[in-house]
Amino acid sequence: MNPGDLVEINTEAGRGYVLVTHLHPAYPEALRVYSGLHVARPAKLAEATAAPFSIVLFPLSAAMLDGELAGEVVDRLPVPAAERAYPLFRTPIRDRNGDAIYWWLWDGDAITPAEEGRDIAHLPVREVVGVETLLGLLAGRS
Known part of the structure; x- marks a missing residue:
């Protein structure tokens, strides 16, 4: 492909x-x-x-x-x-219960923390x- x-x-x-x-x-x-x-x-x-x-x-x-x-x-x-450009994906960081406590963003190369308050719900999950x-x-x- x-x-x-x-x-x-x-x-x-x-x-x-x-x-x-x-x-x-x-x-x-x-x-x-x-x-x-x-x-x-x-x-x-x-x-x-x-x-x-x-x-x-x-x-x-x-x-x-x-x-x-x-x-x-x-x-x-x-x-x-x-x-x-490569799609921007969101990656959850989870607590012991499996709940997402914060998110990282991945652009195919680098991973960076999502800014507090940034709307990322529309991004696909990595x-x-x-x-x-x-x-x-x-x-x-x-």
């Missing part, structure tokens, strides 16, 4: 689409996961990429090679200009998601 690859993923409920946005030497692919399944491939693939999306880290190449997911690259698109989570996001479940 390469940045810009639009991948169609076949599920029992329809076809979903993800865009590979970034590669990292220590993490799996960063993906834009478009919400919503399609019965058939849209005549204009831009329709699939107009849907709301989530940013995740997921081993797409490995999952397809292992047969965990069925899919194929169906187009090559430019990564949107606003997202050419975690590698599994197949079920990816399929749920494609189906529109967060």
Whole structure:
């Protein structure tokens, strides 16, 4: 997989689409996961990429090679200009009960503490998601 690859993923409920946005030497692919399944491939693939999306880290190449997911690259698109830099992720630091007590921010290279009071709820969490989570996001479940 390469940045810009639009991948169609076949599920029992329809076809979903993800865009590979970034590669990292220590993490799996960063993906834009478009919400919503399609019965058939849209005549204009831009329709699939107009849907709301989530940013995740997921081993797409490995999952397809292992047969965990069925899919194929169906187009090559430019990564949107606003997202050419590696995505900014948030990482919780948890107490003994598992509650997040503060957050760090990771830009693919450096990790820095989040500023007190900064709104980071919209940022994706730095975690590698599994197949079920990816399929749920494609189906529109967060």
